[in-house]
Amino acid sequence: MINGKRESKEMESPNQEKPSLFNSMFKAKYDKITTDVSHISQITKELAQDDPRRVVHSIKVAFAITVVSLFYYFDPLYEGFGVGAMWAVLTVVVVFEFSVGATLGKGVNRVLATILGGMLAVGAHRLSSLPGKKLEPFCLGVCVFITAGVTTFLRFFPKMKARFDYGVLIFILTFSLICVSGYRDDEVIDMAHKRITTILIGSSTSVIVCVVICPVWAGTDLHKLVATNLLTLALFFQEFGVEYFKTSSDEIANDNNEALLDGLKNVLDSKNNLDSLLNLAKWEPRHGRFKGSHPWTQYQKIGELARHCACRAEALHGFIYPHLQIPKEVKSKFRETRCKMSSESGIALKELSLAMKKMTKPSKAKPHLINAKQAAQNLNLLLKSNIWKNLNLSEVTSVATVATLLVDIVTCIQEIADAVEELASLAKFKDFKDVKVAPQIEKAKLGNQGSIKRAFLC
């Protein structure tokens, strides 16, 4: 019995170790999985909260695919198209995009390119069969080679790339598929007809679902993006007026500073987003307050000027918290003029942004722009005055640089104002009546809300 107990103890010890090793490994794995899952769910939550349209879009895509797959499930619908019905499902998956412009653009491209490719392929098939059955594969091969080569090169043309890149791809696809499979299937026309019909069904389902259920308009997004960029610049200039004379040890400064720089970076990096939204907006029909003939290209001009202005603002940002060695008197005089110039520039930009958002004429921006110009003239007078005489040039260099850059920026904002004015006249914006400014700005979630209130201090 004693021996038996010993044995059982000996047996137990490795057994006890094994589960503990296994347990710790299992626990480590389990912990890693729970961390990963919580991380993913966190990102998911952020993505959904950041833009709830993403959730709606996912449901819309799932709905459209399910609707099209009805062709397979129900016999009467299936009878008509057979296996070809899968092209409808494929079309929905590939064509359905986030915005109406993108979906419409892809849909139109796909349908037109399929019709053109199908027709040409039928022609090529007929021509290739003329020299006889033996030479047919050779002729078809040559046709496919030349067409694929030429159309692939077409994709490098800037205008084609911007609007018809997907169409050219689908043209090559349809042409090759019908040409090649036509060699087997003598009913080429029937095949082309079925393919075009199913693609039409898929494309129109996508477009209808995209437009009817909570549509996302690329044009509206473009309009908002440009207006937001102007507001970001406005916040920067208003904030700059306050921050410039602070020391870097101030509490809020650093957070605010980063938020300002991030905002400028967003404006500077918005080119690609803006250009692609512009291309998509051109596909969209009349919607909301945007007419069919809305001057979309004008947004590109305003966007470019805003980036130009952001570049100057980034250069200006290097002079927040300078170690000014100038006397208090000089400082306060300079502060007043510079602060006015910066804040008036900011308000002018904010008014331009608001006018764009409300689609009214930017008449309220003008007086602030005039004030900013007046402040610039005052600054010039101040620079010409004698108060600087007893100072070293190196001591007032940063003051002079900020002043010069601000004068340059006022010119830049004048150009932006002109471009917004041009947009207002081209798009026939209404006259400004009575728009409450403050609540509108507070509603604009730029992740920089505290700074707006502080900006008004200036």
Next chain:
Amino acid sequence: MINGKRESKEMESPNQEKPSLFNSMFKAKYDKITTDVSHISQITKELAQDDPRRVVHSIKVAFAITVVSLFYYFDPLYEGFGVGAMWAVLTVVVVFEFSVGATLGKGVNRVLATILGGMLAVGAHRLSSLPGKKLEPFCLGVCVFITAGVTTFLRFFPKMKARFDYGVLIFILTFSLICVSGYRDDEVIDMAHKRITTILIGSSTSVIVCVVICPVWAGTDLHKLVATNLLTLALFFQEFGVEYFKTSSDEIANDNNEALLDGLKNVLDSKNNLDSLLNLAKWEPRHGRFKGSHPWTQYQKIGELARHCACRAEALHGFIYPHLQIPKEVKSKFRETRCKMSSESGIALKELSLAMKKMTKPSKAKPHLINAKQAAQNLNLLLKSNIWKNLNLSEVTSVATVATLLVDIVTCIQEIADAVEELASLAKFKDFKDVKVAPQIEKAKLGNQGSIKRAFLC
């Protein structure tokens, strides 16, 4: 007879008018067509000369499609796959991209997503058939709806979007197609197997043709783009030294001015191109002098610093041709220091660019950077000296601004140098031996060749 003649004359006059109207319309049409054709051929020529790889790419795509279509033309190959062989053609058309990275990325995405989507679809098909034939379409519909919705939302995840966007799309596609068509075709596994095999054939054909015939590496393009951006900045600073003291009436000035600004704009707008090349480069295996573990993300850092520097340079550009009212003596002293600072910065950047191009350590840039810093110190001393005492601040404002911006730029170039140094150590670049500088730069076609020679004047 007379009457007859009269009649014939009356008949002639409208007849004579008609052909002339017809002729003029025909001529106008003909002229328009010839103008269009010559315009298109001009663009084609430019596109081909600008980057001859575009022509090679078009031929490669045509060749790959023709090779894959052999499956249809030859009976033994056709027997194996039947109509499913068209998936191979479709895969080549969709997967074949300009660079190896893009083709490989799309190919791998397509194959993996097809396998995963196919396997899950077979599972879903089996599960759905459990509750009975009547409930099967309903279960399949729910499966497709949930999978399509969840995976569409996955496409919004930044990391997924960057590398696996196409894969997620293909996953939804395969899953939906096999789930849906599986309801008709009981041999789901056979169908999935055929689809995966044909897609593997299409993808591997694309990758092989893309890699074997004149491959275009995204990594090499990324490396060249970043080096070219540094060279563009170098040219700007060297040119700025010369142009700053010219008057705007100088002959060459305007052309040069525009070329300089265009160069800066290219650097500022390169973010998107750089980011997408980075994503593609990560897919590429070892090639040329780039190892598999090449530190590609470092290029993003250098690119961002270069854009930051270009921003400062654009602000600086506003001060070319200032109306300087300062005495000649002061001007010449200032000119010497500023010119040295600008040109040494330019040479330092050029050396950094060359070191990157040659993949050597950027040891030759260091002395020029030290010189630039020394010049910055001298400039500070000059600003502290008495020569400015008798001048108005407004008269020397632009001088002070240029000086401050240049000091800021020297700091920025130091950061670029550090980043290039880091890249050189991470990628184990060789030590610099003997690289001829001048011919290398003259070979770099930036459309700004004249300016390089002028830059050496400074």
